[in-house]
Amino acid sequence: MLALKVNKVSKIYRLGEFNTSSAFQSVKALFKRNQEEILNNNRTQEAQSNLIYALQDIDFEVPQGQVLGIIGRNGAGKSTLLKVLSRVTSPSRGSIQIKGRMASLLEVGTGFHPDLTGLENIYLNGAILGMNKREIKSKLEEIVEFSGVRQYIDTPVKRYSSGMQVRLAFAVAAHLEPDIMIVDEVLAVGDADFQEKCIGKMKTVSGEGRTVLFVSHSMGTIRSLCTRGILLKNGQMAFDGSVEDCIDGYLKSAMLVGEDGSVPEGMSLLNNGMGRITKVGMFNQEGHIEKVVRFKSDLPISISFNSASYAGPILIGIQVKNVHNDKIVDYVNSYDQSSIAVEKGISELEIKLDNQFLPGKYYLDLTIALPNGEAIDSIENALEFSVSNLGATPELNYNSTVVNGYVSGKASWLMK
């Protein structure tokens, strides 16, 4: 049995000032509409037309009881897809077939009225999701219990913290027994305990044969919760399959740097004209890019930075991330009281990271900033590297079959 079937759904948005335009522009647009070409939602390209695909021919089916993770970079179309699914906006093309009742949790405080109390909002929210008063009443105790806001239940929600609002909103959505539950990145607001509670709840919900669609940037959460993943890229479906492969595909697709270490123009997160990173890589003695390093061996990173207008001291920040996309170590030259200054034009930087990483795969974000912390250029997933079991010297081979964490700790070991 399918819970959801999405048939070639596209959503086209108009860029620029259209929405608040004057009547004149609106009339003009009426005549132009058919001639305009619709662009892919590829933000790295200069827009030629002002119509853009936020979603393009999205096509998939979800069987009942499946937990589907939807991942993609910012602007890939995840939230648009959820909006179309939850009927907040209509698709431009294509159709969606739904079986059963659907509850969606988009952003903080879904459908809450700030002046009403928590309790009144539970009823309002339940009714919005299509429940009647009796059904809500029977679930009320569980909702209040789960949300943990019992003390504040008679207080207007405008006085709630954003965390409390999310807790209450999630509690309502999860306990109203929807057949399909849609959860956007909202849980990020709650604390770790509550997130865990929510994930546990979503697992239970799916165990009861309900379907969950879940969007998150936390690959760890996606991995632990979902059985299947969909990867969106520039509004198109880039991958559909097992969650492991999907996450792998996501991290790969997020790699922007070419095989020779050169950074294509327009690929950085910022573009303020002050300067940009043109090359980044881990090169071996022969000048080839190295992808695998030995346990506890050196981690040399070369960076070319082309300063267009700035000359002076800079901060270099490097964050190493694990395969779940969690940042685990932060390197900044100021931590080591090392000051680096650049001239106008190309500067070559040579950085040697202290390699304490345990065997596994790692990704690296790179930022170059002004001394006050304002970023000049920043590249996400600039590098990918693996640490192997082989040690820098044979005594350092990593022999344990399990890898306990990501970084080997340093301590002094004494016998008394």
Next chain:
Amino acid sequence: MPDQKWDRVIEPKKGWFSLDLAELARHKDLLFLFFKRDVISVYKQTVLGPVWFFIQPIITSLVFTLIFGNMAKISTDGMPPFLFYLTGMTLWNYFASTVTNNANIFGANQTVFGKVYFPRLLVPLSNILANLFKFSLQLIIFLGIWIYYTSTGRVEPNVYAWLLPLNLFFTSCMGLGIGLILSSFTVKYRDLTFLVGFGVQLLMYASSIIFPLSIVSGKLRYILLLNPMTSMIECMKFGFLGQGVVTPMYLAYAYGFSFIILFIGVLLFNRKETDFIDSV
């Protein structure tokens, strides 16, 4: 995969005439809760609460009595000025707040509409209910004062007073219709929100509230009668106070016109609700 039965199909745009009444009916609990929300949230954190609903028409009528009655000496056709203005204002206030509340419906509910789906028409309907609630409180005040004047023999009501429910119904149609038509444009053209407030105020002067229609003659009278509210207010004044210009023809026109406005309003609103969030 064999074909299976789906509960719902989401498609690009609905047709012009796809009002799903069954779905509206399924959400009747929500309608009630919205109504409650609209009423409660108005006087939350106020000391006087619903008493404000009483104060407003009384003060306005007093001011009108002072300015238009005593100072400008505009005729009230021999009716007691205070009651004369109160009669007009009671029905007019209901109409005016229905229009202004509904005209800005997408803006005011942007956060809710942007996150969850429910039949959007519930919001204007609950608006109407909340305004009806307010109206009924104001009607109590009006009736109290009217009974006092009637008992002293200063006004002579007639059977036209019983047309009040009908007038109320078509005033609702008119207010809702105009509000919905405006709402589907205010989304895109914010200029209209400025216009609505003072447009409604201007319309009041074209609705025989501060003057009796009987003092207007010729072409101007017909222009005023184009506005359906004129006939309905005249009808209320005639029924309760015994003076007013009413003919079945005028009323039939007013009722018919209101209904057509409502029809157009619902069509436009229904058309707009699926993708308004993209243009807010």
